[in-house]
Amino acid sequence: MSKVLTSGHPVSVADVPQWDIVTDVAIIGFGAAGSCAAIEARNAGSSVDIFEVASAPGGSASWSGGEVYVGGSGGTTIQRKHGFEDSTEDLQRYLMMSGGPAADQDRVTLYANNASAHFDWLGAQGVPFKGTYLPGKWIEPTTDDTLIWSGNEKAWPFSAQAKPAPRGHTVEFTGWGGGKLFMEKLCDQALQVGATAHYDARALCLITDHDGAVQGVVVRIAGQPVYVQARQGVILCAGGFIGNRDMVKRYAPEALKCEQLVTGGNDDGSGIRMGISVGATTLNMHEFFATLPFFPPASLVKGIFVNERGQRFINEDSYHGRVAHYVLRQPNGRAWLLVDNDIFARPVIQPNITIAAVGETWEEIEEELQLEPGSLVATVNEFNRHAAEGQDPYLHKSDEWLRPLLSPPFAALSYCSGDFDGHAFTLGGLATLPTGEVLNADGQAIQGLYAAGRTACGLPRWGEGYSSGMSLGDSTFFGRQAGLSVAANIARD
Ligand SMILES: Cc1cc2nc3c(=O)[nH]c(=O)nc-3n(C[C@H](O)[C@H](O)[C@H](O)COP(=O)(O)OP(=O)(O)OC[C@H]3O[C@@H](n4cnc5c(N)ncnc54)[C@H](O)[C@@H]3O)c2cc1C
Structure with missing residues (x-):
């Protein structure tokens, strides 16, 4: 045989x-x-x-x-x-x-x-x-x-x-x-x-x-x-x-x-x-x-990623592949990109991205995402305060991409597991x-x-x-x- x-x-x-x-x-x-x-x-x-x-x-x-x-x-x-x-x-x-x-x-x-x-x-x-x-x-x-x-x-x-x-x-x-x-x-x-x-x-x-x-x-x-x-x-x-x-x-x-x-x-x-x-x-x-192609357009890099605890975890100006790895390992695979009206756009590579929340205030976004009250709002306020001074003391996003997220309506694009086209x-x-x-x-x-x-x-x-x-x-x-x-x-x- x-x-x-x-x-x-x-x-x-x-x-x-x-x-x-x-x-x-x-x-x-x-x-x-x-x-x-x-x-x-x-x-x-x-x-x-x-x-x-x-x-x-x-x-x-x-x-x-x-x-x-x-x-x-x-x-x-x-x-x-x-x-x-x-x-x-x-x-x-x-x-x-x-x-x-x-x-x-x-x-x-x-x-x-x-x-x-x-x-x-x-x-x-x-x-x-x-x-x-x-x-x-x-x-x-x-x-x-x-x-x-x-x-x-x-x-x-x-x-x-x-x-x-x-x-x-x-x-x-x-x-x-x-x-x-x-x-x-x-x-x-x-x-x-x-x-x-x-x-x-x-x-x-x-x-x-x-x-x-x-x-x-x-x-x-x-x-x-x-x-x-x-x-x-x-x-x-x-x-x-x-x-x-x-x-x-x-x-x-x-x-x-x-x-x-x-x-x-x-x-x-x-x-x-x-x-x-x-x-x-x-x-x-x-x-x-x-990879998680959340940009172009580059304006989206000015947004901030948060997890289900309402916390940031990465400087968003990092290479998209590095961002992807950080997103993939968030608790329960849940993460969102927060944007305001000035920078909002649909990602060119995945225009059908799920928009998980839209609101006139960050409190509304937090509620719609069913996060712990105050968690996301505290993160955005802290980020905005520092961004207005051109700083990101915790995650060191460069000032080229830093600006406070102040213009309503606000939105959360979903990068929760199953909601985005990751490539590997x-x-x-x-x-x-x-x-x-x-x-x-x-x-x-x-x-x-x-x-x-x-x-x-x-x-x-x-x-x-x-x-x-x-x-x-x-x-x-x-x-x-x-x-x-x-x-x-x-x-x-
Ligand atoms: C959409 C996309 C975009 C990318 N963009 C970039 C980029 O811009 N820059 C970059 O650096 N990387 C990029 N990459 C990654 C990069 O293309 C690959 O990692 C790279 O081609 C690896 O080269 P390689 O020679 O190892 O493999 P390959 O180029 O895949 O060559 C391997 C070959 O081996 C053959 N083969 C496999 N098994 C056998 C077998 N048993 N017998 C005979 N033949 C066999 C395959 O058919 C294939 O032709 C991208 C990948 C993709 C898919």
Whole structure:
């Protein structure tokens, strides 16, 4: 009886009937990390075969905004052009804070030192950037502009530790979803430098030898198992696991509070499971990016979030993903954005948001929300008193967004669980070195196995610290590192 091939169990090299494909580097997944790994490995002289389960390249990166988080070295060409100086030290401090308690100093240092040059590299692969600056607060530009404030740079506590600079660099594309163009260029380049792509090709499981070294991968093509020998190594670039409900339930159950799981690709965790099957360890599997697009319009940032105790809990000028995490963990999943008539608008991304209360006074709002009498009113009065002086002593919202909420009618937009379209994707993955080498539980590299992008636990690894552009920045940059490292291996027979 033939064995069922699953990502949870490697095949022994002794059980390989024949090598159907022999290559130097086998890359699983033709998305952000996979395309960049392929370009570098191929340019270094290795033969490269990419196996992609979908019928076309691009992965979830092609559904993205096409924005990368880069800076440092005094500023990218675009930052400098618009007068923003951005030191490597400031970028490094910001990235360390963004990585949260488990931030990886080595990875951050490598990225901060090279992010500006990486931006130039993306341009050299054909990814177009117009070079313009778009001021304001955006989730993603729908114009074709390049440079935006895309994270927590100007918000406390980040602003207190690292000099703020805008670092979101977006592909030249008008409308939502510039990732399509971004990925078209990178995938075209990978093919142009000579990588071979196999579509409708699902990697099923890894192939290991008696020492536990990864020698290849079994791929299903046209319904048949195809045995692929990878003489220099296998790079897992198969995305995260947001598309696998069972894995999300097991590892990151909080993410299920977001109604919309952000995928668009085949992020079913198969890359992570293949790594685990050969002894890899994982990191931060509970962490996820979440968003709650309560703005644009930016006027809504001047509102205040309160929970069912009538208390504020976050400086609302923080990145929307950080706000989302704070909202998600409020008691009983209940939170509202309070606004007055001057700033009221329906959020562009969710115009059908539930308006939970409307009133001529804050007492009416409090009553309608059935909160403890005096709780919300005391919070609003305290906020208004300080805001009138341009201060927010408890939560440090910057004065750019501070104004008292005084113009009736007042309203409470509901961000209670079930009332908003939260979006999420996972940040946990295989433990790797910055070179992409996958680590086992003893912290040793598993021979022949590499990972990058959301299959690995990379630069973005803490939902509260994520900034737009970090995932693509990480996937493309560390995909390149993995491609370079694997190509430096001596090819095995
Ligand atoms: C709507 C949206 C907007 C976003 N906007 C941004 C943004 O502007 N900036 C940013 O930094 N991030 C953004 N992200 C997140 C970012 O796009 C992803 O986190 C990023 O693409 C991860 O890159 P990756 O290479 O790890 O995965 P992907 O680009 O998803 O590539 C993984 C590939 O592996 C393939 N695959 C999976 N399993 C297998 C298997 N077993 N065999 C063969 N192939 C397999 C998949 O089909 C896929 O093509 C956004 C995401 C979405 C969905």
